[in-house]
Amino acid sequence: QVQLVESGGGLVQAGGSLRLSCAASGRTFRWYAMGWFRQAPGKEREFVAAISSSGGTTNYADSVKGRFTISRDNAKNTVYLEMNSLKPEDTAVYSCAADAQGIIRRTIYGYDYWGQGTQVTVSS
Numbered sequence: 001q002v003q004l005v006e007s008g009g010g011l012v013q014a015g016g017s018l019r020l021s022c023a024a025s026g027r028t029f030r031w032y033a034m035g036w037f038r039q040a041p042g043k044e045r046e047f048v049a050a051i052s053s054s055g056g057t058t059n060y061a062d063s064v065k066g067r068f069t070i071s072r073d074n075a076k077n078t079v080y081l082e083m084n085s086l087k088p089e090d091t092a093v094y095s096c097a098a099d100a101q102g103i104i105r106r107t108i109y110g111y112d113y114w115g116q117g118t119q120v121t122v123s124s
Contacts, residue, residue, distance in 0.1 A: 001026075001113075002024055002025055002026045002028070002029070002032075002098055002100075002112070002113040003024070003025040003026075003113075004022055004023070004024050004025075004096050004097070004098060004113055004114065004115035005022070005023050005024075005115055005116070006020060006021065006022050006094065006095065006096055006115045006116065006117060006118040007020070007021050007022075007023070007118060008020040008021050008118060009094060009118030009119045009120045010119075010120070010121070011121045011122075011123065012086055012120075012121070012122055012123070013122070013123050014086060014087055014088055014122055014123065014124050015085060015086065016086050016122070017082070017083060017084045017085075017086065018083045018086065018120060019080060019081070019082050019083070020036070020080065020081040020083065020094055020096075020118060020120070021078055021079075021080055022034070022036075022078065022079045022080075022081075022096030022115055023076075023077060023078050024077045024078070024079075024098065025077070026077070028100075029074060029077040029098075030053060030074040031053050031100070031102055032053055032098040032099055032100055032102060033050060033051065033052055033053055033098075033099040033101075033102045033103055033104045033105070034050065034051050034070075034072060034079040034096060034097065034098055034099070035047065035048075035049065035050040035051075035096065035097045035098075035099070035104070035105060035111060036048040036049045036050070036070060036079075036081045036094060036095070036096055036097075037094070037095050037096075037097060037108060038090075038092035038093065038094045038095070038120075039092055039093050039095070039117075040089075040091060040092040040093075043092075045095075045108055046061065047061050047106045047107065047108075048060070048061055048064055048068065048081070048094070049061065049064065049068055049069075049070040049081060050070065050104040050105065050106065051070045051071070051072055051079065051104070052102070052104055053074075053102045055071065055072045055074070057104060058070050059104050059106060061106075063089075064083075064090075067083065067084050067085045067086075068081060068082065068083050068084070069081070069082040069084075070082075079096060081094065081096075083120070086120075086122045087122060088122045088123065088124045089122075090120060090122050091120060091121050091122050092119075092120060093117040093118065093119050093120075094117060094118055094119075094120050095114055095115050095116070095117040095118075096114075096115045097111035097112075097113065097114050097115070098111060098112055098113040098114075099111050099112060100112045100113075
């Protein structure tokens with residue numbers, strides 16, 4: 001069983017930056033592909049970014065491309081989401097997810113483990 005714990009959320013003004021972290025338990029983290037998703041009130045959960053097990057391949061939603069960067073440190077069992085030029089429409093609960101098969105997925109289906117999420121609020 002893998003546990004994922006997100007941190008780093010908060011309130012920021014439009015144009016600001018935040019760095020989210022997702023810490024994973026267990027010794028198999030380095031084999032997992034990891035993803036970040038977000039869910040705004042009244043909306044479905046949507047894909048934000050994903051990264052391969054080695055960190056060599058990344059994938060982004062068009063809405064965040066050029067503003068957000070996903071990265072990972074396998075020695076620390078942690079995946080990060082650096083968010084710059086934040087907009088009010090980025091306001092959501094951000095959750096990380098782990099795919100034990102090591103497949104980068106842009107949908108919620110297939111991820112084996114999920115964190116509880118961290119709130120990001122961007123004020124205008």
